[in-house]
Amino acid sequence: MSSIVSRLVGGVLALLAVLIVIAISISHLQLASVVENPHLVSVTGDLGKGVSSYFWNYRPLDILGQAIAILLASAGVAALLRGEREGR
Incomplete structure (x- = not known):
């Protein structure tokens, strides 16, 4: 039971990390197209x-x-x- 919970928590944390990186990179790409960084x-x-x-x-x-x-x-x-x- 605990291994299932730990895998589920690990998967959720990995998904959150990927979503944060994607959100940051999208905001940087939008800024780069408008103004020079x-x-x-x-x-x-x-x-x-x-x-x-x-x-x-x-x-x-x-x-x-x-x-x-x-x-x-x-x-x-x-x-x-x-x-x-x-x-x-």
């Missing part, structure tokens, strides 16, 4: 500073990336602990 990174400038300012200005992308990283890290730790528990 002032946050584009110059190739000759400092790339690290440009990328960090882009993520700082678009916080939903940054927060989504952090949430995915935390989720994957916790899933990895759970998988490691499950392997040790089953081996005993």
Whole structure:
């Protein structure tokens, strides 16, 4: 029963993540067709500073990336602990 619930919750979270990414990309595409994006990174400038300012200005992308990283890290730790528990 718990594996069915965990798979269902995982599927719903994955679907929500995909929908958020699609919504963000559609809004960016609409803006790009009307106006020139002032946050584009110059190739000759400092790339690290440009990328960090882009993520700082678009916080939903940054927060989504952090949430995915935390989720994957916790899933990895759970998988490691499950392997040790089953081996005993």
